[in-house]
Amino acid sequence: MYEQKTLLEAYNAASIHLAGHGKRDVEVLKQAFAGIEGTISSDMYGSGAVIEDFQTEMAEVLGKEAAVFFPSGTMAQQIALRIWSDRKGLKTVAYHPLCHLEIHEQDGLKELHHIRPVLLADKDRLITLDDVRNIGEDIACLLLELPQREIGGQLPEYAELEAISAYCREQGIILHLDGARLFEVLPYYGKTAAEVCALFDSVYISLYKGIGGIAGAILAGSEEFTEESKIWKRRHGGDLISLYPYILPAQVYFRQRAGKMGQYYEEAKELAALFNGCDRTATLPEIPVSNMFHVHFALSKAQVEPVLIRISEQTSVALAARLKETGPDSCSYELNIGDLYSGIPKAKLKEAFELLDRLLQEA
Amino acid sequence: MYEQKTLLEAYNAASIHLAGHGKRDVEVLKQAFAGIEGTISSDMYGSGAVIEDFQTEMAEVLGKEAAVFFPSGTMAQQIALRIWSDRKGLKTVAYHPLCHLEIHEQDGLKELHHIRPVLLADKDRLITLDDVRNIGEDIACLLLELPQREIGGQLPEYAELEAISAYCREQGIILHLDGARLFEVLPYYGKTAAEVCALFDSVYISLYKGIGGIAGAILAGSEEFTEESKIWKRRHGGDLISLYPYILPAQVYFRQRAGKMGQYYEEAKELAALFNGCDRTATLPEIPVSNMFHVHFALSKAQVEPVLIRISEQTSVALAARLKETGPDSCSYELNIGDLYSGIPKAKLKEAFELLDRLLQEA
Numbered sequence: 045m046y047e048q049k050t051l052l053e054a055y056n057a058a059s060i061h062l063a064g065h066g067k068r069d070v071e072v073l074k075q076a077f078a079g080i081e082g083t084i085s086s087d088m089y090g091s092g093a094v095i096e097d098f099q100t101e102m103a104e105v106l107g108k109e110a111a112v113f114f115p116s117g118t119m120a121q122q123i124a125l126r127i128w129s130d131r132k133g134l135k136t137v138a139y140h141p142l143c144h145l146e147i148h149e150q151d152g153l154k155e156l157h158h159i160r161p162v163l164l165a166d167k168d169r170l171i172t173l174d175d176v177r178n179i180g181e182d183i184a185c186l187l188l189e190l191p192q193r194e195i196g197g198q199l200p201e202y203a204e205l206e207a208i209s210a211y212c213r214e215q216g217i218i219l220h221l222d223g224a225r226l227f228e229v230l231p232y233y234g235k236t237a238a239e240v241c242a243l244f245d246s247v248y249i250s251l252y253k254g255i256g257g258i259a260g261a262i263l264a265g266s267e268e269f270t271e272e273s274k275i276w277k278r279r280h281g282g283d284l285i286s287l288y289p290y291i292l293p294a295q296v297y298f299r300q301r302a303g304k305m306g307q308y309y310e311e312a313k314e315l316a317a318l319f320n321g322c323d324r325t326a327t328l329p330e331i332p333v334s335n336m337f338h339v340h341f342a343l344s345k346a347q348v349e350p351v352l353i354r355i356s357e358q359t360s361v362a363l364a365a366r367l368k369e370t371g372p373d374s375c376s377y378e379l380n381i382g383d384l385y386s387g388i389p390k391a392k393l394k395e396a397f398e399l400l401d402r403l404l405q406e407a
Numbered sequence: 408m409y410e411q412k413t414l415l416e417a418y419n420a421a422s423i424h425l426a427g428h429g430k431r432d433v434e435v436l437k438q439a440f441a442g443i444e445g446t447i448s449s450d451m452y453g454s455g456a457v458i459e460d461f462q463t464e465m466a467e468v469l470g471k472e473a474a475v476f477f478p479s480g481t482m483a484q485q486i487a488l489r490i491w492s493d494r495k496g497l498k499t500v501a502y503h504p505l506c507h508l509e510i511h512e513q514d515g516l517k518e519l520h521h522i523r524p525v526l527l528a529d530k531d532r533l534i535t536l537d538d539v540r541n542i543g544e545d546i547a548c549l550l551l552e553l554p555q556r557e558i559g560g561q562l563p564e565y566a567e568l569e570a571i572s573a574y575c576r577e578q579g580i581i582l583h584l585d586g587a588r589l590f591e592v593l594p595y596y597g598k599t600a601a602e603v604c605a606l607f608d609s610v611y612i613s614l615y616k617g618i619g620g621i622a623g624a625i626l627a628g629s630e631e632f633t634e635e636s637k638i639w640k641r642r643h644g645g646d647l648i649s650l651y652p653y654i655l656p657a658q659v660y661f662r663q664r665a666g667k668m669g670q671y672y673e674e675a676k677e678l679a680a681l682f683n684g685c686d687r688t689a690t691l692p693e694i695p696v697s698n699m700f701h702v703h704f705a706l707s708k709a710q711v712e713p714v715l716i717r718i719s720e721q722t723s724v725a726l727a728a729r730l731k732e733t734g735p736d737s738c739s740y741e742l743n744i745g746d747l748y749s750g751i752p753k754a755k756l757k758e759a760f761e762l763l764d765r766l767l768q769e770a
Binding site: 071081151282283285287289292 | 434451479513519638643644652
């Protein structure tokens, strides 16, 4: 009896993937370490050249006084908000309803730090200056995420961002950047990381999104802020004896990929246009402003899954590993362009998208 | 002008080290990964064969229903105490005054979890059944550390441990094991890990002490307990996208070294006897009960440092990387036996200890 493959199985079996840098496997680690001298010593509880040099490098890139390496952004950002709340003597912060802290962290901010978030804007749009003007209560800190991942990676216009920053400074509101994908938006803004970060008091960046490291994050700001963050890092259990298995690959892949974000951005626009050319398919944003976008189908998950499985089996091109149900007749998924996309023959793409268009019409 | 080396510089320059498994450097990582298939996939946020298989293996070794891999013991243990405190509706736990949570974690337990510790026993001795009987207030949980690291790695007699466990069960006090060095004490107790763990409701073990992994910890207990710990792991920022750079070496080194703890223990006794044969030198415990002990000198740090530097320069044997001042005329340091010790020629040891004895007499 023939057993239908699941979408994830079909994805894993396919030889061509649109998104990402490749598999997250042991080989990635081996490759990252292959070029590194065996005699280099581990960091030790936050000290040592391996961690200190990378922190200095990142502080310079971000234009901040100092930077601290964290095992995760979850830890780094809760700590940033805790420090600012303590500084202001105010247990209230503001962020987007789909902020990572609100939907992906099991309420760590509330359960561990007893900080209450004020949710700004609607779920399906960006925070505007007007939203910030109309908070209506005192907040210690405003967190902005660039790009806003859960709505396809949308971005405010740069002038709006500058206006929000100026308003916060005027009002004594601390501004924190969730820059998990900061490097990914620099080509659209036409700014350096330091220029964008200058608008913020503190900044978090991820080292495994567009950069493609193994895991890890950087929290940057004033020396006073980062020193305090190290105390909280110890409290959270993040001041590990050795973080070098994350730091060294982060350094390798940062140097390899930070300069390729413009390429990924152009490729994302090209790929989004291919999706938008298909029946009952639309990307969000329509024209990407970074390496990422969401693909929305005006068909149920149960209708789209067999289409994507058939495409991967017939063309070897895997479009998605999983779909998210967004309604009875709609579903979506996220795409992040990385190193893989440029290696895909254009004829293969054409074949896959012609088939997608046809099968969606028939679905 | 001749510049005197510091003790740490002399230690690093010496070719023979008494303690540990060797350098914590990039080579250790490369070696751990050399024997592992490149195609093995990373864990993903706590899922995947890499993490699940190791957790199952550790649960079996510890004789518990389930086990969870954590990036650090700091995180694992705060979470264990939080879960038990919540379960009992009681924000009080008891532990030794030199417990890791009390002296090495920047008060994370208090600052993040608002749990108040009751300190049992004096700093320089173990917790006894009498101490537990006389707490005089309700506690949710008692934490016992085996061996008690900060006092040289001392251990209660097994019968005492059984009596404390029975008393806690009788009284409805949860018993948690800080087993950072659990495998290291099994040869002395003549028990399996599961036998010792059966006395406890929850257990933490470290994967980089005697085991010699890169970093990481296991928290084990009932399925209900470990499932709750995963929620807190996410809240703490410890549910990383990828923990495999720690898990795979932990598995490699666990299999390599868990069976060598008896050898390390015998070697620790041999080495302690060599120290105890020297002038103004005593080990704590006098006869080790694990792979570790502390060396105490009845001389000031300023007097002992040049002695140790001279020994390392003259014999290539480094006895200590640093000394802790314990009084105006006393200092000490910790020794943990690992793979290196058995490779040291006995004649070298004899030469180093004869010189130590002579120089301390002259100091």
